[in-house]
Amino acid sequence: MGPVQVRVAARGAGAVKGKVGRSIRAILALPTIGWVALFFAVPLVMVLVYSFATISLVTFNTTFGWTWSNYRQIFDHLYLDTFIRSVLLSVSATAGCLLLGFPLAYFISRQTPRRQRLLLVLVIVPFWTSFIVRTYAMENLLGPGGPVDHLARLLGFSQGLVLLYTPAAIGIGILYSYLPLMVLPIYVSLERIDAALLDAAWDLGALPRRAFWRVTVPLAAPGILVGCLIVGIPAMGEYVIPEVLGGGKTLMLGNVISEQFLSIGNAPFGSAIAVVLMLAMAAALFGLRRARKLEET
Amino acid sequence: MRARRHLLTGLISALVVLFLWAPLVNAGINSFNRDILMAAWKGATLLWYRTALADTTVKAGLGQTITIGLATTGLSLALAVTGALWWRRATARGRRLFDLLTYLRIMMPEVVFAVALFLLFSKIGFPLGTLAVIIGHTVWNSAYAALIVQARVLTLDPALDDAAADLGASPWRVFRRVTIPGLLPGIAAAGLLAFTFSFDDVVTSYFLVGNQTAPLPVVLLSMIRFRITPEINAIGMMVMVFTVSLFGAAFLTVSRLGRGARRALSLPSLADQ
Numbered sequence: 331m332g333p334v335q336v337r338v339a340a341r342g343a344g345a346v347k348g349k350v351g352r353s354i355r356a357i358l359a360l361p362t363i364g365w366v367a368l369f370f371a372v373p374l375v376m377v378l379v380y381s382f383a384t385i386s387l388v389t390f391n392t393t394f395g396w397t398w399s400n401y402r403q404i405f406d407h408l409y410l411d412t413f414i415r416s417v418l419l420s421v422s423a424t425a426g427c428l429l430l431g432f433p434l435a436y437f438i439s440r441q442t443p444r445r446q447r448l449l450l451v452l453v454i455v456p457f458w459t460s461f462i463v464r465t466y467a468m469e470n471l472l473g474p475g476g477p478v479d480h481l482a483r484l485l486g487f488s489q490g491l492v493l494l495y496t497p498a499a500i501g502i503g504i505l506y507s508y509l510p511l512m513v514l515p516i517y518v519s520l521e522r523i524d525a526a527l528l529d530a531a532w533d534l535g536a537l538p539r540r541a542f543w544r545v546t547v548p549l550a551a552p553g554i555l556v557g558c559l560i561v562g563i564p565a566m567g568e569y570v571i572p573e574v575l576g577g578g579k580t581l582m583l584g585n586v587i588s589e590q591f592l593s594i595g596n597a598p599f600g601s602a603i604a605v606v607l608m609l610a611m612a613a614a615l616f617g618l619r620r621a622r623k624l625e626e627t
Numbered sequence: 628m629r630a631r632r633h634l635l636t637g638l639i640s641a642l643v644v645l646f647l648w649a650p651l652v653n654a655g656i657n658s659f660n661r662d663i664l665m666a667a668w669k670g671a672t673l674l675w676y677r678t679a680l681a682d683t684t685v686k687a688g689l690g691q692t693i694t695i696g697l698a699t700t701g702l703s704l705a706l707a708v709t710g711a712l713w714w715r716r717a718t719a720r721g722r723r724l725f726d727l728l729t730y731l732r733i734m735m736p737e738v739v740f741a742v743a744l745f746l747l748f749s750k751i752g753f754p755l756g757t758l759a760v761i762i763g764h765t766v767w768n769s770a771y772a773a774l775i776v777q778a779r780v781l782t783l784d785p786a787l788d789d790a791a792a793d794l795g796a797s798p799w800r801v802f803r804r805v806t807i808p809g810l811l812p813g814i815a816a817a818g819l820l821a822f823t824f825s826f827d828d829v830v831t832s833y834f835l836v837g838n839q840t841a842p843l844p845v846v847l848l849s850m851i852r853f854r855i856t857p858e859i860n861a862i863g864m865m866v867m868v869f870t871v872s873l874f875g876a877a878f879l880t881v882s883r884l885g886r887g888a889r890r891a892l893s894l895p896s897l898a899d900q
Contacts, residue, residue, distance in 0.1 A: 373743035567736025
């Protein structure tokens with residue numbers, strides 16, 4: 331049989347199998363669907379239901395119903411600070427990642443392939459390091475008597491500079507841990523840019539600065555958008571970094587959720603905050619879809 | 628003007644790379660520092676490594692991490708491979724829905740998902756502990772594994788399966804001799820990644836482990852919260868070497884096995900079915 335006949339025969343076999351095969355194939359989707367339904371969808375729906383319930387903090391009885399009181403509580407002065415701090419920290423850490431990450435991604439994309447590989451390894455290996463270890467390493471760096479403190483004294487600040495256990499330390503920690511997540515997608519989109527496009531811009535008289543802003547940056551936009559989303563969204567719900575670098579105070583939403591569930595036992599209020607974070611994620615997924623459309627056009 | 632900008636981006640890049648490495652190098656140096664306060668260099672010692680290796684909480688935590696990691700890897704691969712085999716011949720609509728489930732699991736802030744599962748388990752009376760953590764890790768690890776195995780499935784020609792079936796191979800034989808070898812690089816990479824992610828996880832483990840033996844990252848978190856000792860630097864360095872090797876292996880597996888599996892899938896090997 332020639333290759334064409336084999337293909338035709340194979341297609342025939344596939345069609346015969348199709349009737350029996352369809353139900354067998356549907357079974358293949360079941361493990362994933364079942365696992366996701368039981369251990370992902372059901373718990374999240376529970377969180378949604380709980381976020382509208384109330385709890386008596388005396389008897390710990392939960393009353394289900396439809397109240398917005400938990401959501402209103404997020405905007406009470408007690409938690410409003412935490413909410414604003416979470417948003418500000420994740421936005422500024424994302425901006426910081428972009429400011430540091432873009433030049434690095436740009437620089438890498440302009441090197442020879444060999445040097446590109448070497449530089450990428452230098453960016454990725456810290457990212458491959460255990461998350462908790464990286465956060466701890468940052469604690470060492472920012473703590474009293476650490477290198478930053480030393481450097482500040484050397485530069486003439488007699489009080490030194492201890493950033494540890496401040497919101498700034500959390501911001502630096504997020505910036506540090508998430509930076510590679512910004513560099514990689516931007517690098518991928520920059521690396522794809524056809525050099526001929528820039529040559530054309532220059533030939534047509536565009537100054538390098540103009541070519542950069544009118545050609546390079548727009549073409550890198552999908553990578554920038556993806557980078558901002560995969561940094562900004564997890565940063566909003568960050569738990570470990572504020573726990574370690576913020577000194578265990580409830581400085582961000584992730585810590586408030588944890589405290590409400592594990593220490594205080596107020597699941598309805600904790601759930602309301604969780605729902606707010608879920609909404610932020612939904613907005614991000616929507617943004618990602620837009621990014622993909624942008625890439626297609 | 629061009630050269631000047633390259634100089635500037637080069638300078639910024641050098642500083643950023645320095646920023647990425649400085650904390651790790653600092654922790655690495657301090658892991659050998661005799662000074663318990665880590666304020667100044669007081670000579671080299673292996674004391675912290677010896678302390679770490681003798682620490683029973685650390686040892687128990689490591690064992691727990693490996694147990695959880697292996698179970699999570701197995702379950703995630705089972706879900707990812709069956710899912711990918713379905714996905715391979717699914718309609719475009721089915722694929723989109725399936726992919727949505729995958730991306731939702733990846734994008735969901737981990738703390739949200741972890742408390743949700745904590746809420747479910749505590750309400751239905753499912754005990755927190757090793758099994759609960761494995762279930763939790765599998766939820767998001769299977770999503771990453773699915774992406775990798777699906778990417779691999781796209782490169783396989785379904786006609787090969789049909790041809791093998793046509794030549795008389797039973798469905799199980801087709802699966803074992805044609806589909807699985809083709810998927811192997813994806814399975815290996817997904818497995819290594821799942822193990823590493825599970826090994827590295829703090830948040831899901833922290834919420835779901837209850838009062839059972841805590842896995843290593845959770846042990847480290849509580850050590851960091853309550854005391855600072857150079858022992859953590861030593862553990863950190865050992866964990867770093869381990870996770871970097873695993874990730875590196877995952878990375879190399881994709882490129883290495885890629886060629887081997889393609890050879891195994893070439894037509895002559897089909898003749899002996």
